[in-house]
Amino acid sequence: MRSPIVLALSTLVTTTLGSSSENRTLDEIYQAALKEGGVVTLWHGGDEKTQQTGLKKAFEARFPGITLNVTVDLSKYHDSNLDDQIANKNVYVDSIILQTLHDYPRWKKEGALLNYKPSEFANVAPEFKDPEGAYYGYSIFGWSTSWNPAKYNSSLADFSDALLPELKDKLILTYPNDDDAVLYAFDLVIKKLGVKWFDALIAQNPKWVRGSATPGNQLALANTSYIAAFGTGGRSTNVNTSRPTDAPFVTWPQTAAILKDAPHPEGAKLLHNYILSDEFQFATPKWTVRTDAPANFPNIFEEKNTNVTSFLPFMLDRANVERLRFWFETRLGTAQGISPLEDDL
Template sequence: MLSRRTLTKLALATPLAALTIRYAAAQVGTSSGTAPVAPETRSLDELHKVALAEGGNLIVYGGGDLPNGAAGMEAAFMKRFHGMKIRILIDRSKYQGVRIDNQLSLDRLQCDAVHILAGHYYDRWKAGNHLLPYKPAGWEEVYPDFRDPDATSVAVAVYAFSTLINTNQLSRADAPRDAIDFLNPKLRGKIALTYPQDDDSILYQFDRIVTQHGWEFVDKLMSQDVLWNRGSGVTRQRIEKGERSASFTTSGPLVPNPNQPTAFLLPTTDSFLSWAHPAAIFRRARNPEAAKLYLSWLLSPEIQGARRQWSVRRDMPAPEGLEPIIAYNSYPVHFRDFLRDRGRLEQFRDQLEQYIGPMQGTNPTNVVGIFPEG
């Protein structure tokens, strides 16, 4: 009988051809037998006019771990669509999902749309008929496995976690690329990481590492005097500020920012974490037309073609010097499957905490309550 470690290694070794077959299979029909939804044909300007007539307001719940982490996105949306007002409330995905569940049960849904990491919540909301089927403009160009066949959700961004270094403290030549490199004694006291028991994306990274290297890796990592943080954004800030030199549990700019002394580096041989970030509109949305405008804008060439990150669209080029996300040994769909197996996930999380210890610190977003927007 194959062990769990062997099975997972086989899954990670899935060739790109097999993944492409999954993409193709996702294009055939819908899973629920419901009437097909036609893709959006209105232009962004036409959607803008309808959204203004509706009232011009929009509330979105987004996933993240920095206070007001979507302020730039809010400003860009309101600059592009004059007269619109938008609030993108950022909080940890695990808190946003529970918050929305509570609001739905109380019939007092606050947000119109959502984009959080916790994909298993979308499964539940879809099963409960809470999501509004909608195919934003650009839907047909989205990788088929990045969208729900019944149009209840669609990925609007691709995020990735890999090595991030402070280039003032560590050269690219000396930078750790693969997980095992972080055990180098020269990096003792120079590593910042995010608590994996606090974030399913980080937990997935550790699951893959333990599968490949065993629990011995975690045991040795604990001797590296790691600076642990609540939130990948907090970890990134510590690297940017030079408080620590390297991390593998945060994101970074695919295109280097000349104003930041950091570099985001892909592994030499290891796979790395990436995921297709899903978005959805609720049937009970008070501003459904504004939500449709927002999702269509997020999928538009204006956003997806900016080449600052990998696109969810097949027709948009990758950032300069990189290939499309599906060309790498990352396989975003594997992370989605990991999120759905909550029993296994929770068991691994509890095991990992025995090595790392309980989390220290408060939720960095400072968002509290079931109805944080009043």
């Protein structure tokens, strides 16, 4: 079911439709980007330095002579560094793609974002975009259940499975007080299964780590002692994944914007048109932000156990986010360990 809450909340932004969508072809924008200098600087949210290597390689192969300088870091850290750039009037980032959805309306209100509609903007679901084109989702992200089939030959799916006796001392989980999306994942489960579920989970003695991809990456190691992870990300050919059914799981539109003072606006426009294009969006069947996907693509709005629009209102309520973070911190302590970007997992 589609939620009436859209990413461009009417209480936070204007509803003027603004400019029309881009009418140049990708190749025409490509030529403009080459003349501009052939560089794009992208800050992308994530917790492994190499998470966007695939995007970089695909983009640079598609557009020879264009360099995509992409830096992956936790979105909350990108946010604060971008705020410094904006405050100091020294913006050197062209494009941002982040998990921190609550900051986009604020940046728009501050006049920091470029109102720009890529050519496929009309086909992006209205729930995922600002009507003036200041920001828009480009990919659907979400958390799942993961396990190592070499160490556990049955399937795992539900959050209640985390309490199975054979998983005691064998779970690896991300600190919910270190990542807002993981925080929301745990909040949804506790609202459905109760605090007693979380108390029982703690009694399982899981290993708590930083970074949403760290559990899945750890599970893939041949010498790992861990079997499963719940409510986190990470993908590997050695790890099976499934979607929980006994409590909601988290999905959201990872959201993109171009800085108004971007030093390479044509390069940024090329990137944003590319990531919303048919060739990128429809390369393989998966959830997509576009409403005109081929018939064999799954529809995120038809998923029964997730609400892809509910992460935004959660993120906007910062008082509640802080309260929840400290609730978990009193039980787990502060997040321990080096940055997930430096843990080599």
